[in-house]
Amino acid sequence: MADVTPTALLPARRDAPVALEIRAAKQTDIKALERDLGQAKFFADRLKRQRKGKGLLLVAWDRKRAIGVAYLWWEVADEPEIREHLAGVPLLTHLEVSADYRSHGMGTKLIHRAEVELDQRGYARVALAVEVNNLRAKELYSRLRYTEWEHGTVKCLPFDDGTPQAVEICNVMVKRLRGVAPWRNR
Numbered sequence: 001m002a003d004v005t006p007t008a009l010l011p012a013r014r015d016a017p018v019a020l021e022i023r024a025a026k027q028t029d030i031k032a033l034e035r036d037l038g039q040a041k042f043f044a045d046r047l048k049r050q051r052k053g054k055g056l057l058l059v060a061w062d063r064k065r066a067i068g069v070a071y072l073w074w075e076v077a078d079e080p081e082i083r084e085h086l087a088g089v090p091l092l093t094h095l096e097v098s099a100d101y102r103s104h105g106m107g108t109k110l111i112h113r114a115e116v117e118l119d120q121r122g123y124a125r126v127a128l129a130v131e132v133n134n135l136r137a138k139e140l141y142s143r144l145r146y147t148e149w150e151h152g153t154v155k156c157l158p159f160d161d162g163t164p165q166a167v168e169i170c171n172v173m174v175k176r177l178r179g180v181a182p183w184r185n186r
């Protein structure tokens with residue numbers, strides 16, 4: 001289910017206008033994902049989970065270049081507070097847009113696509129965890145009508161790729177999803 005935005009609607013930022021396509025990742029994308037976004041172990045893990053029906057790895061492409069990604073996690077959450085207060089609510093995780101494509105609506109389009117995918121699967125809400133100092137991302141989510149929950153911050157567990165990583169302190173934001181599907185092509 002490709003989401004192809006007419007190039008005329010997108011700003012010309014480099015040599016050519018962006019030809020945006022957002023779709024679920026395929027196993028054969030792994031090399032391009034690693035080349036363009038790094039994090040080979042992360043993508044291999046998420047593709048494996050997707051194959052087992054445990055989530056959805058959405059990738060934004062500009063022609064053959066992977067320029068953004070988001071992973072929808074609908075397994076039981078790792079974080080105990082999220083398990084307790086948001087049981088059964090899927091998580092929008094690992095949203096990222098390549099630095100040279102930011103501030104041009106790519107993140108917004110990835111989020112909208114993620115919401116539509118969840119709405120179509122019957123989920124009524126979506127949640128996410130955002131590092132407390134990531135003000136720009138928080139502003140983006142607020143603008144898209146995500147609201148912070150009332151249960152305080154949580155420790156976000158980073159992806160374990162075998163290297164030592166700091167635990168992040170995160171705010172949790174939630175959004176009701178009913179009716180997002182009509183936004184699909186915006």
Ligand SMILES: CC(C)(COP(=O)(O)OP(=O)(O)OC[C@H]1O[C@@H](n2cnc3c(N)ncnc32)[C@H](O)[C@@H]1OP(=O)(O)O)[C@@H](O)C(=O)NCCC(=O)NCCS
Pocket residue numbers: 011094095096097098101102103104105106107108109129130131134136137139140
């Ligand atoms: C957070 C992130 C995914 C947002 O992606 P993005 O593509 O820049 O998001 P958008 O362009 O949709 O919206 C962001 C900004 O661009 C602006 N914008 C959107 N469309 C625009 C357009 N066509 N022209 C100019 N600006 C535009 C928005 O108003 C918004 O304003 P801001 O710069 O004041 O925040 C990106 O910054 C990122 O990858 N950050 C690093 C990883 C990260 O923090 N991820 C979030 C984890 S919770």
